[in-house]
Amino acid sequence: MQTIIIGAGIAGLAAAVRLAQAGHTVTVCEANGGPGGKLSQFSLGEYRFDFGPSLFTMPQYVDELFSLAGEDPAEHFRYVRLPDVCHYWWQDGTRFTAPAATDDLARAAAATFGVPAGRVADFMADAARKYELTGRTFLEKSLHRAATWLDWSVAAALLRIPGLDLFRSMHAVHARDLGHPKLIQLFDRFATYNGSNPYKAPGLLSMIPHFEHHFGAYLPEGGMFDISQSLFELAQRLGVHFRFNTRVTEIRRERRCVVGVTTSGGSLPADNVVCNMDVWLAYDKLLPGAKKPARTLRQQKSTSAVIFYWGIRREFPELGLHNIFFSDDYAREFAALEAGELAEDVTVYVNISSKLVKSDAPAGCENWFVMVNAPADTGQDWDEWTRGLRERVLTRLAQQLLAPASSAPAAQDLEALIVEERIVTPPQLEALTGSHQGALYGTSSNNPLAAFLRHPNFSQEISGLYFLGGSVHPGGGVPLCLLSAKITAGLLAARHPPAPRSVA
Ligand code: FAD
CATH class of the missing domain: 3.50.50.60 (FAD/NAD(P)-binding domain)
Incomplete structure (x- = not known):
């Protein structure tokens, strides 16, 4: 054959x-x-970078x-399980390190955000329930074969759908179940794990954190x-x-x-x-x-991204493997993406594999993969956009990371630490990986x-x-x-x- x-x-x-x-x-x-x-x-000088996925x-x-x-x-094939999954940063100075284990996550969220520990624990239990009821049906079988629909477990999953928030947005579910604005934003972010918009994606997808916190987050050695x-x-x-x-x-x-x-x-x-x-x-x-x-083929594309790969000639002990610097207005940020634009204030993701894979950067240095969600490519002026975005990202990271050393850190202070650089935009993602409009996750x-x-x-x-x-x-x-x-x-x-x- x-x-x-x-x-x-x-x-x-x-x-x-x-x-x-x-x-x-x-x-x-x-x-x-x-x-x-x-x-x-790929490599830039002595720095190695994974091109795309980091989680x-x-x-x-x-x-x-x-x-x-x-x-x-x-x-x-060997890999390590991460004890802490992600470091979250807000512009008002709030910081939160999310432990991997669900119980620890609930306790840490209660301590940082002043919500009852039961609130996050209940939310995560609901995420587990959603996964258990539908995960195997929707993820592990073809939805286009009669045999799938003749399976009793599939019929049972379908009957339960009305109670699984399919027709409410993820954001609405998080607002209902989590209450605190920063916790809502933190869990809304999981919509981006498949390039979606939390204000539109169905609440059933609030099961996504279950993957990370129950099954765990890992990094190959x-x-x-x-x-x-x-x-x-x-x-x-x-x-x-x-x-x-x-x-x-x-x-x-x-x-x-x-x-x-x-x-x-x-x-x-x-x-x-x-x-x-x-x-x-x-x-x-x-x-x-x-x-x-x-x-x-007409279905809406997932988001794309602008990625800055930076070799940094310094270490930042306060950063971990995965770091998120949230925008102040998540709703506006996603409204801009829906309109095919980039918001002025964007959420920035920084992944540093050299935190665990020491050979990925020279001693005393770090390899930063800095990603900002962007709309799929429909002919925007990416060169112009990327210039402005780079400046805003540098300013934002400098303000949060260099402030202890300098009272008014500026983009140039962080820029001075960059010794290697590559930038990838949505059209380049399409050219390099054959992904229509540079979408990261298909539709x-x-x-x-x-x-x-x-x-x-x-x-x-x-x-x-x-x-x-x-x-x-x-x-x-x-x-x-x-x-x-x-x-x-x-x-x-x-x-x-x-x-x-x-x-x-
Ligand atoms: P692709 O990786 O899309 O590869 C398709 C291959 O087909 C390419 O090698 C291409 O060259 C080849 N090809 C195309 N056309 C032809 C042709 N005509 N002839 C021959 N070859 C052809 N996922 C996660 O799970 N975690 C993450 O943290 C994560 N982060 C991401 C960050 C970025 C920046 C990107 C781009 C993606 C991310 N993803 C993440 C998504 C994940 O990378 C993809 O869903 C997954 O890797 C896609 O794999 P694929 O098998 O569909 O093939």
């Missing part, structure tokens, strides 16, 4: 492992020079791939790229053939059946094509003449029906064509991309019952 995977993003790599293990002969065609897609890495949850979905191949995950690299190596051990610098230009079909692909390096035959490329661009570029699922979840409106993991028109990754069901983010590979492998197994594989 010849199967071609288009793209070596995290979902493509996971699918390569699963399909090779199921007996397919797998070739991965990747336009870039190496694996990982958004989950890749790692649900490591069991990676471990599972090694176990499936009969290997011990701990021998090939060598940084996030370890995830891609270890799966790439596993796939190679299973006999998967990788063709890098090979762009697929067409998915070839005959009588509505896949027969192969055309690439920048020639044609390849295939019984199945598994597409890890952004689904919008796949229809636009690879499937000329194919019927497009218009409503699915947003700003609609209660978003889960049902994502593209299925298979083509309803072309036999042998499958889709996975952040732009299709169940959505963006590393854990969901890994699940999309699992669902797709299951669909392929149903079509071609697996032949047991002998590992040499």
Whole structure:
């Protein structure tokens, strides 16, 4: 069974492992020079940076791939659980370090924000309940197969939906359940974990903190790229053939059946094509003449980002691995994003992997990944915007981080510490990772029906064509991309019952 995977993003790599293990002969065609897609890495001088994802949850979905191949995950892929998840900073000087464990989080929130400890504990219990009732249904199965809907657990989950805040916004749920404005903002931020807007995304998504605080937040020992690299190596051990610098230009079909692909390096035959490329661009570029699922492809994009990668020639002990500097007006910030604009006052995320991976920066220095949520690219003047944004971000961070040493810290004081710099904008995200409009997570979840409106993991028109990754069901983010590979492998197994594989 010849199967071609288009793209070596995290979902493509996971699918390569699963399909090779199921007996397919797998070739991965990747336009870039190496694996990982958004989950890749690069260096600036002596500083190493993960290109995109920085928060790692649900490591069991990676471990599972090694176990499936009969290997011990701990021998090939090691990670640490974080005791504290995130350091939050507000402009009025309030600071809060969120412990990972749910009970500790409730106690710490009570102490900092003066709310009863039971309030956050009850909220987290509700998040757990939402996940338990719907997580497996919406995340681990295809929503586009009759068999899913004939499963009694799915029917039971659907019956409970009215009580799960599907038709109330996340923000409304947080306002109702948490009361304190800073706690509301803190939990509203979880909407950005899939590029959504807390004022529009359904309250059911208030389950997201459960992933971080119950299942835990982690960092691979060598940084996030370890995830891609270890799966790439596993796939190679299973006999998967990788063709890098090979762009697929067409998915070839005959009588509505896949027969192969055309690439920048020639044609390849295939019984199945598994597409890890952004689904919008796949229809636009690879499937000329194919019927497009218009409503699915019209869904609102997730947010994109402007990212500053800075090599900093100093250490900041008050910062942790994950740091958030909140804007004063979250509603205005998201209203601007909805309008395709950037607010004047923005929330700034700073990730510093060298806090744990010492080799990521020279001694006494830090590698800062500084990210600001931005609208998907629709032709804005990113050069102009980025210049102004850089100045505002430097000013904001200088005021919060350099104030003890200087009474009136300015952007230049922090700028003077930058020894290496790279800036990535939404159009560059599209060019580098093939993500339509630079969206970080495919389509947003700003609609209660978003889960049902994502593209299925298979083509309803072309036999042998499958889709996975952040732009299709169940959505963006590393854990969901890994699940999309699992669902797709299951669909392929149903079509071609697996032949047991002998590992040499
Ligand atoms: P992608 O990574 O999108 O890769 C697709 C691959 O296909 C690319 O390598 C591309 O070159 C290749 N390709 C495209 N077209 C072709 C073609 N025609 N021929 C051959 N190859 C092609 N998620 C988290 O879980 N935690 C985070 O903290 C987090 N933060 C993020 C921060 C940023 C800045 C970004 C960009 C994303 C972040 N995400 C995060 C989201 C996460 O990175 C993505 O959801 C996930 O990595 C997408 O994986 P994918 O399998 O869909 O493939």
